[in-house]
Amino acid sequence: MNKIFNHSKLIIVIIFILTAFFAYQLPDLKINNEVDIFLPNDHPSRVANRRMEDIYGGSETMVIAIDAKKSTILDKDNIKLISELTDKLENIKNVNDVKSLSNADYIDGTAEGLEVAPLAKEIPKNSQEISEIKRKLISWDIYKGNLYTNDFKASQIMIKLKAGVDIKAKEDVYFKIKDILKGYKQDDLKFYIAGSPAVTVLLGENMQSDLKRLIPFVILVVLISLYLSFRNLGGVVLPIMTVLISTVWALGIMAIFGINLTMVSTVIPVLLIAVGSAYGIHIISHYYDEIRSSKGELSPQENKEIVLEVVTKVGKPVALAGITTIVGFGSLATSRIMPIKYFGIFTAIGVATALIVAITLIPAILIVRNKELKYQDKDDKQEGLLNRILMGLYQYFSKRRIRVLAFTLVIIILSIIGMSKxxxxxxxxxxxxxxxxxxxxxxxxxxxxxxxxxxxxxxxxNQRGALTDPDILKKMDQLGIYLKDNFTAVGKVTSFADFVKRMNKVMHYPAETSSQKKKTTYKQDSSFEENTSSFSQETTSSFGENSDSFSEETTSNFGEDTSNSSVKQNSAEVKIKGPSTEKLSEKELALLFNQALLKAKELNLTAEEFVELINKKLNYQGEAYNEIPYDLDKYNKSSKEQLSQLINGYLLMYSGSLDDLINYQLDPSKARMMVQIKTASNITTKTIEEGVDQYVEKNFPKGYEVTVAGTADMSLAVNNLIVSSQIRSIIVSLLIVFIIVALSYRSFVAGIFGIIPLAISLLVNFGLMGFLGIKLDIGTAMVASIAIGIGVDYTIHFLSTYEDERRETDDLEVVTKNTLFTSGKAIVFNAVSVATGFAVLLFSNFNPLVNLGLLVSITMFSSSVASMTVLPILLNLIKPKFISKNSRVEDNEASATLN
Incomplete structure (x- = not known):
């Protein structure tokens, strides 16, 4: 030891050179909070998402939700605004596609076949043109909830990003959208930007804000804490220097290895500044205790001897505390959640650095600059106050041992109850x-x-064209209905089946007669019979009949020669039955309504549902064919293969793009269903995924593989890993702490004593989470390992000093008092420093970090109190052999014999 510190100046120079090197790497650190980076590269959810993007392209979408407060979104000025916005958004770099009320595809039927055109080809000039847009919206439910709401007060613009864009590109897109929207500020419309890319971008922005505010804040808090503890320049400067160096080293190494900063790693600087000061605090505290007992001026040699004595005396417990803290954080390296894994690794590196610097740099500086850092005896009042508090603590608990243990048991029981919540x-x-x-x-x-x-x-x-099979399409359609009906959080299910149904419907529009084509005028005060559209009795008598919009000759073309993309729909070629213009009596109208009602599954119909049933009965605008072609008789086909050919014929005529939903425009073998969920809750996502699995298992035909993928699935995967990672890290860290303590004292019982205060603080932590409604999430999942990594220091320092005192006497009162007056003070200083340091996280922009700061602060209190109350009570009651005076004498004799 003496040889090492003979080169104190060299130690100082080397450490500062290394610090400068790592500081140079810091600008290379990048922020990234993409959901996929939370998972290992080979995780099934991440693999499924990559595969999905390879087939269908990128799926990340930002959403601009529009709220019309005074008018509706169908106001012509609002439609014009949406159209202008859409055009501007399409020109943003890295935007792949934009869909809105103005440009969304509308599939219609014409005499020439299918027509695909924008919903609003032009800005409407009058109420009739607005009504036409409204009619189109209502006629296809794929738009509902996406482009309009029931009250027509809200809409949204969906901005799909290019595949594979990085976080910087997403930031550029997000802020460009913000700039564009600034030019459209008005009283009537309010804009909201949502979607997972927006969340990712804002996580990074708020992280930078956190780092800029919290690091100076935690440094200030720790400085104040150190000053109040020591009231001496050395006691303030040296510990804070240690933690700043360790922080620079840890982050510099992250930059060298190209590890991104995430919301989780925001905690690293705060944690190292709050925690890393502990090792310096213990060395400084014992150093000042030693020089306080000396009289007069200290020579450089005397000062050096005191430093070496302190390092020798405190070195073992400080090193042991550091190792167990490293183990506590290092246990997070077993996590499969990558940011938590990296947090554990680089926090452990930072703690190791803080430990090395504390036991080398601080003693070196104390030796080199002994005069300036010589202790000034000016805090006797503070020392006396702290001693009185510790004495009061001892006297109170020493006289109520059974009561304290009973109270601890009650806390444990309550904590277990809280854990269940x-x-x-x-x-x-x-x-x-x-x-x-x-x-x-x-x-x-x-x-x-x-x-x-x-x-x-x-x-x-399993083959090309497998997704035009009417069996699978029908089940896909029914799966969408099942999810919508059984899960209230499901807002919409969109799939290839929706487009097939729409194409089938418009290709079966009934042929209009010349009288139907005439405009119908309505008089405001006309009677019921004059204002009600009429239908012939011939038509109403055939409600149960099915009719095909194609003649046998026409439909057979799909199966024979799909090279001809034009399918004519002339009235001479098709057999159509639909609404008639003949008068319908009130009795016949009532019959129509009742027959429609009989088709309902439930009687609590909305007006929209009732109109749909009427339309189906009358085949109004082909509504009777708003389905997957499945019934062979209805479509005059002899096999399912011919129905499949019919569907392929629709695809041949369709001029729009279905790349988001199928892998090939013709004869697709793969398809994607997009389930929109009205909450980001992983619990909800889990129930929906289970619903999908159960429905597919029971109903889907053989020969099809069904998987789930995307942001929601990856988020659920991260959520599932949290529990397993939490359990694993707690078990690993407690086990290794137990082993280290047991080996250090060569006693199994010592290992148990070492983890008792930790177990109590962990139970209190999870109990509070349950009672306060704090969720176990990506932030709070780290609390346990942090609590173990830091809290074990208090136990080790108390046990070490208790052991030293026990060597001197078997009077347990004297042993406990002396332990509290030496290590007890350092424990208090350490706990206050760490707790106040973590309390800074209460001002974070992120809820999980706020909760983390609160819980770690409370855990520091509970673990330090348990170390100074429950631990000494158990030691004094049980009197374990591993820490008795006689066992130490025997160990010394055995050691002397061996030597």
Whole structure:
């Protein structure tokens, strides 16, 4: 030891050179909070998402939700604004596609076949043109909840990003959208930007804000804490220097290895500054205790001897505390959640650095600059106050041992009850405060539209054309209906089946007679009979009949020669039955309504549902064919293969793009269903995924593989890993702490004593989480390992000093008092420093970090109190052999014999 510190100046120079080198790497650190980086590269959810993007392209979408407060979204000025916005958004770099009320595809039927055109080809000039847009919207339910709401007060613009864009590109897109929207500020319309890319971008922005505010704040808090503890320049400067160096080293090494900063790693600088000071505190505290007992001036040699004595005396418990802390954080390296894994690794590196610097740099500086750092005896009052507090603590608990243990047992029972209430749900958007812009945007979109959380269901056939089979298409359609009917959080299910149904419907529009083509005029005060559209009795008598819009000759073309993309729909070629213009009596009208009602599954119909039933009965605009072609008789086909050919014929005529939903425009073998969910809750996503699995298992035909993928699925995967990672890290860290303590004292019982205060503090932590409604998420999942890594220091320092005192006497009162007056003070200083340091996280922009700061602060209190109360009570009651005076004498004699 003496030889090492003979080169104190060299130690100082080497450490500062290394610090400068690592500081140079810091600008290379990048921020990234993409959901996929939370998972290992080979995780099934991440693999499924990559495969989905390879087939269908990127699926990440930002959403601009529009709220019309005074008018409706169908106001002509609002439609014009949406059209202008759409054009501008399409020109943003890295935007792949934009869909809105103005340019969304509308599939219609004409005499020439299918027509695909924008919903609003031109800006409407009058109420009739607005009504036409409204009619189109209502005629196809794929738009409902996406482009309009029931009250027509809200809409959204969906901005799909190019595949594979990095976080920087997403930031550019997001802020460009913000700039564009600034030019459209008005009283009537309010805009909200939502979607997972927006969440990712804002996580990074708020992280930078956190780092800029919290690091100076935690440094200030720790400085104040150190000053109040020592009231001496050395006691303030040296510990804070240690932690700043360790922080620079840890982050510099992260930069060298190309590890991105995430919301989780925001905690690293705060943690190292708050925790790393502990080792310096113990050395400084014991150093000042030693020089306080000396009289007069200290020579450089005397000062050096004191430093070496302190390092020798405190070195073992400090090193042991550091190692166990490294183990506590290092246990997080077993996590499969990558940011938590890296947090554990680089926090452990930072703690190791803080330990090395504390036991080398601090003694070296104390030796080199002994005069300036010589202790000034000016805090006797403070020392006396702290001693009185510790004495009062001892006297109170020493006289109430059984009561203290009983109270501890009650706390343990209550904590176990609280643990049962803990919910695991790590929701990215809920990491922001409720009043933040992104939370408000997400809430508006989920409350008014179909939802921003997307779960993708991938269906894969075993051959080309497998997805035009009417069997699988019908089951896909029914799966969508099942999810919508059974899960209230499901806002919309969109699939290839929706487009097949629409194409089938428009290709079966009834042929209009010349009288139907005439405009119908309505008089305001006309009678019921004059104003009601009439239908012939011949038509109403055939409600149960099915009719095909194609003649046998026409439909057979799909199976024979699909090279001809024009399918004519002349009245001479097709057999159509539909609404007639003949008068319908009131009795016949009542019969129509009743027959429609008989088709309803339930009687609590909305007006929209009732009109749909009427339309189906009359085949109004082909509504009777708004289905997957499945019935052979209805479509005059002899086999399912011919129905499949019919569907392929539709695809041949369709001029729009279905790349988002199928892998090939003709004869697709793979398809994607997009489930919009009105909440980001992983608990909800899990129940929906289970519903998909159960329905597919029972109903889907053989030969199809069904998987789920996307952001919602990856978020659920992260959520599932939290619990397993939490359990694994707790078991590993407690086990290794137990082993280290047991080996250090060569006693199994010592290992048990070492983890008792930790176990109590962990139970208190999870109990509080349950009672306070704090979720186990990506932030709070780290509390346990942090509590073990830091809290073990208090136990080790108390045990070490207790052991030293026990060597001197068997009077347990004297042993306990002396332990409290030496290590007890350092424990208090350490706990206050760490707790106040972590309390800075209460001012974080992120809810999980706020909860982390609160829980770690409370855990520091509970673990330090347990170390100074429950631990000495148990030691004095049980009197374990591993720490008795006689066992130490025997160990010394055995050691002397061996020597």
């Amino acid at each position: 803990v919910v695991t749900d790590s929701i990215l958007v809920e990491m922001f405060k409720k009043k933040t812009e992104i939370r408000q945007a997400d809430k508006f979109a989920n409350d008014n539209l179909n939802g921003t959380n997307i779960l993708n269901v991938l269906i894969e056939g």
